[in-house]
Amino acid sequence: MKIIAPANNKGGVGKTKVSILLAEYISKFLNKKVLAIDFDPQCNFSQRFLKMELDPSAPQGLMPPIHPDYDPADSDNGNWDGRSSIADIFFDPGVIPYPTYIENLDILPGHADKLLAAESVRRSEVVEKVYKQLDNFLDFPEVKNAYDVVIIDTAPSKGPLTVSVFKAATDILIPSVMEEQPIQGIYGMLQLWMQESIRREKNKPLNLVGILPNLFRQINLHKDMLGSLLENKSISKYIMPVKLCQRAVYAEVDAEGAIPRTIFDLPDSNVAKQEAISVCEYICGRVFKHD
């Protein structure tokens, strides 16, 4: 089972956008069973596929809606309140993924308050209570048998939640804007990758798919920065030969009630769609190359 995670602790570089594109592309076009996981307390990934609700006990954050399979009259429910999020792996072993409008795609949404609570443990406990939980969860036979691919959206942070994604993932990619400070963010991510890489056993490596230039504009700044990275012999092999340009349509499809609701429903001649498909093809080529 492949576990792919876009990561960058710089916000606004397009992690969620890439997560969405990959989740939709793989489930629609590659016909694989995909589990989307939202590990970002902001819950934007979840909001794409579910109608997230305001959490009454923490109104600044979102929580998942009631699960479609929840029957309040069912006596087997026990204590279940009808909602399920990935945060539950830190507190209680039972999680129930939600279906989405795409048949092969399920989602375990985030829950802002619970994710933040899970992250704020004492340093001495973080290994046991946080780092290993995601890895253990994804190791359950029920999960491995149900899904071919897991896509995990991460928060713009290097905290315990992100570290636990690094510990669980098989493939990492780093979307970035081609500007000085976001590129410094790449440096930080490479450090995390390096530290986790040397801990991994030989048969379970952490693959760096590459750095994806995102929100790219045809201005000298972006072109020169990209050129600069390509001139650095150590990193140039990790710069993806594809990129996503800054296009209004990428944001437009996320608006509520948008038509079409996904880039992939645009006509084949559409530049944005072609670009999105190239990026997904490249990433999938690198991820599934041994299959």
Add this chain to the structure above:
Amino acid sequence: MTRRKRFGLSQNLNQGLKDTINAAENHTSALRYEVIALSRIELDPENPRNLLITVEDIKQGLSLADGTAKDKQEELNRLTGLAETIKKQGLINPVVVYKFGEKYRLVAGERRFLASLLAGKDDIQARVLNQKPDGLELRLLQWVENTEREDLSLKDRIGNVMAIVDEHKKQNLTAPITATLLRELISISLPQATAYIAVLNAPKDVIEEINLGKINNLDKAAYLAKIHEEHIRRKAIEAIITGTNLKQVKALIENEISLLNKPSLNRVIRKRGRVASRVNLGTTTKPTIIKKIIEFVILQPKYNHLANKFNNINWSEYQQTSKAFRVLIEALEKEGEE
């Protein structure tokens, strides 16, 4: 026209990216150092123990009923010394462990581990390997660990080298271990490697003395190993045990060996082809040299009377000069016989 501004990554960032990627790509599991709780570390049951004392002994104290109590007490005393240093200065050399399920097993550093327990520490610095190192790698690791300890006896060092040689044999059935190979494996000088190989092949009496701890110096042991004659070797061993230095021992033994030698035992330097039985006098194109030699000889009071033999020589003539030289040699040979 404004000059187009060229943007680029800062020097630091460029270098930082390069270094990080290199580290990730070239990682060996050996680069990982961590601080690990002592409670998560255990001794490796598959490795032979160096000490009698156990973790329980440290935690609960030695039991008087224990038959090995005396030896354990000695070990405990030495560990206490190490524990004191660890309390004051901390542990300088991390131990080496490998991950085994939820625990870690010791590859090297048994004394440091037990001393840390004794010192009341909660955790210890460790170099973490992802899996148990294979036979040869394990032995090499332990060698590196052990050579940093000065108190290791020659017996133990030989034991380690022997273990390394055995593991190597297991992996390379055909290749015998040579000094060059040994030197590469454990990073020592060629003379040292040669000495180790000599000691590994030493005769029984030398090995016995090493095992008894009577011989602790590698060079002395190697010298002894090469003495073939048993009773001479015995003399050398005794000299070394009583503390004679190597130079004196060598002089003593050289003497013994020369007394022992009969002419037939003399080594003859053999060249290829027939054995030389005479001196080859060679040739020269400069007869004046011969003139000089002869004049010099007859100047000696002892050989003055030979002068008349060389009165009528034409020194620019090759044949006459050759004959003159022959005459000289014959005359000197004759003189030598008297």
